[in-house]
Amino acid sequence: MEEREGEVRWDGLCSRDSAARDAALDTIGQAVLRRAESIASGAAADGLPVPAARDGLGEALARLLLLSKRCPFPDVREKSEAILSGVQELGIRIPRPLGHGPSRFIPEKETVQVGKEDATMHTLFAESFATLGRLDNVTLVMVFHPQYLESFLKTQHYLLQMDGPLPLHYRHYIGIMAAARHQCSYLVNLHVNDFLHVGGDPKWLNGLENAPQKLQNLGELNKMLAHRPWLITKEHIEQLLKTEENSWSLAELIHAVVLLTHYHSLASFTFGCGISPEIDCEGGHTFRPPSVSSYCICDITNGYHGVDEIHASPAGSIPVSSAESVCEVEALMEKMKQLQECRDEEEASQEEMATRFEREKRESMFVCSSEDEESAATRDVSRHFEDTSYGYKDFSRHGMHVPTFRVQDYSWEDHGYSLVNRLYPDVGQLLDEKFHIAYNLTYNTMAMHKDVDTSMLRRAIWNYIHCMFGIRYDDYDYGEINQLLDRSFKVYIKTVVCTPEKTTKRMYDSFWRQFEHSEKVHVNLLLVEARMQAELLYALRAITRYMT
Numbered sequence: 001m002e003e004r005e006g007e008v009r010w011d012g013l014c015s016r017d018s019a020a021r022d023a024a025l026d027t028i029g030q031a032v033l034r035r036a037e038s039i040a041s042g043a044a045a046d047g048l049p050v051p052a053a054r055d056g057l058g059e060a061l062a063r064l065l066l067l068s069k070r071c072p073f074p075d076v077r078e079k080s081e082a083i084l085s086g087v088q089e090l091g092i093r094i095p096r097p098l099g100h101g102p103s104r105f106i107p108e109k110e111t112v113q114v115g116k117e118d119a120t121m122h123t124l125f126a127e128s129f130a131t132l133g134r135l136d137n138v139t140l141v142m143v144f145h146p147q148y149l150e151s152f153l154k155t156q157h158y159l160l161q162m163d164g165p166l167p168l169h170y171r172h173y174i175g176i177m178a179a180a181r182h183q184c185s186y187l188v189n190l191h192v193n194d195f196l197h198v199g200g201d202p203k204w205l206n207g208l209e210n211a212p213q214k215l216q217n218l219g220e221l222n223k224m225l226a227h228r229p230w231l232i233t234k235e236h237i238e239q240l241l242k243t244e245e246n247s248w249s250l251a252e253l254i255h256a257v258v259l260l261t262h263y264h265s266l267a268s269f270t271f272g273c274g275i276s277p278e279i280d281c282e283g284g285h286t287f288r289p290p291s292v293s294s295y296c297i298c299d300i301t302n303g304y305h306g307v308d309e310i311h312a313s314p315a316g317s318i319p320v321s322s323a324e325s326v327c328e329v330e331a332l333m334e335k336m337k338q339l340q341e342c343r344d345e346e347e348a349s350q351e352e353m354a355t356r357f358e359r360e361k362r363e364s365m366f367v368c369s370s371e372d373e374e375s376a377a378t379r380d381v382s383r384h385f386e387d388t389s390y391g392y393k394d395f396s397r398h399g400m401h402v403p404t405f406r407v408q409d410y411s412w413e414d415h416g417y418s419l420v421n422r423l424y425p426d427v428g429q430l431l432d433e434k435f436h437i438a439y440n441l442t443y444n445t446m447a448m449h450k451d452v453d454t455s456m457l458r459r460a461i462w463n464y465i466h467c468m469f470g471i472r473y474d475d476y477d478y479g480e481i482n483q484l485l486d487r488s489f490k491v492y493i494k495t496v497v498c499t500p501e502k503t504t505k506r507m508y509d510s511f512w513r514q515f516e517h518s519e520k521v522h523v524n525l526l527l528v529e530a531r532m533q534a535e536l537l538y539a540l541r542a543i544t545r546y547m548t
Contacts, residue, residue: 072122172200177219217243
């Protein structure tokens with residue numbers, strides 16, 4: 001089976017028509033079984049006891065394993081299992097999944113099981129499968145919040161596949177560049193496959209220096225957006241737009257900026273929720289038979305640390321009594337009530353509000369984890385970007401001063417939205433909808449409590465993230481943040497937003513210990529969108545200054 005032929009045949013599975021899917025899978029099954037029979041007979045002739053899957057068969061079997069576990073259409077799941085069984089009967093070892101479910105942080109039994117989803121979720125799954133050709137682990141975790149997932153998938157589909165200033169292979173390559181800045185091999189692997197699928201040059205994947213100069217020139221903006229967006233100036237924009245033969249148009253640059261910020265933020269979600277490798281990707285499956293010695297070194301390098309970690313209680317390895325966790329929830333609700341009463345009684349002066357912002361911004365610099373160690377970029381990922389030592393730095397380290405970014409002077413609603421919509425039609429509207437859904441999403445619950453107004457808490461999380469980026473809202477009292485967000489929660493937020501590759505399960509377990517996993521995923525949606533908007537604000541302000 002040649003890879004190109006296989007790709008054409010896999011495409012037929014994305015059809016919404018069951019007859020077309022059946023025909024495509026019949027063709028795939030025949031090709032796979034023919035190849036398996038050839039390998040089995042060759043192995044028998046050579047006297048080999050267990051023939052190995054080779055010549056592309058291993059990749060095809062891994063893809064069938066994915067379909068048997070993760071396809072929203074029952075007919076495809078059943079037929080994929082039947083093909084795998086047929087290969088196994090020939091004596092060829094078939095793959096099995098590594099790990100347990102779409103997230104290393106959330107027990108599989110607490111995620112939505114494919115084939116047991118409700119009608120709304122099934123529609124989203126079918127749409128995602130038809131669009132992406134797969135039902136990925138990000139989708140299976142995001143579906144805790146279907147309203148957000150629908151908006152996310154619609155936006156991502158538009159950015160990657162609909163008419164726009166950039167060619168398709170550029171879009172996926174920019175996604176690779178962005179994800180690689182946070183060493184996110186999960187996203188890099190997905191977009192390497194998509195890049196090749198749309199006709200991208202494989203040589204570009206050997207390193208950024210092998211890509212066109214135009215894409216190489218984007219590297220500086222990529223690293224600043226990912227790690228220090230407050231340093232972006234109109235001069236950086238001018239360099240990209242005025243470089244003679246390798247120049248970017250304004251529309252192309254807006255498209256690129258939105259893609260970069262989308263994938264920086266999605267890397268935060270991937271690490272923040274402990275997303276597992278896809279079943280058909282490296283680290284997602286193995287051809288080794290199960291053994292009694294729980295796991296091997298290959299599992300460790302792929303982020304799987306044994307059954308105990310996967311099936312840990314919400315409190316993980318952090319000992320805490322149930323009563324203590326309940327007290328945490330009650331204490332948080334009491335603080336919210338007290339803050340609301342204080343709001344009603346008195347309002348701080350503008351001078352005091354500014355002082356509280358500066359204090360919170362300064363304190364956010366000292367929020368770090370004891371597990372905050374330098375991470376070395378893996379070779380396969382780091383080759384997709386330059387200057388691997390460049391990372392997140394707090395504002396005032398080494399005496400550097402960054403002026404506060406006042407939302408009253410430049411905001412998404414009044415400035416960024418219209419600029420994006422003018423240069424890349426409809427995208428401003430899609431992003432605006434996604435921001436609003438994430439910010440306003442609520443089920444009026446907190447852990448075991450119902451009918452709770454969580455707006456104060458959601459605003460504190462959003463504004464704390466923007467505060468870490470130097471962004472200030474004049475009408476917000478930053479004193480509320482210290483009241484509502486404890487240190488373990490701040491450590492988690494800062495890590496996921498600024499250095500997501502350093503996020504650990506211990507960090508995830510240590511905040512909001514009595515809350516549901518769906519509520520922790522909800523937190524991650526706020527982190528994703530607040531981070532993306534912060535990056536966009538700095539980039540769009542620089543573009544606006546260049547244009548004026």
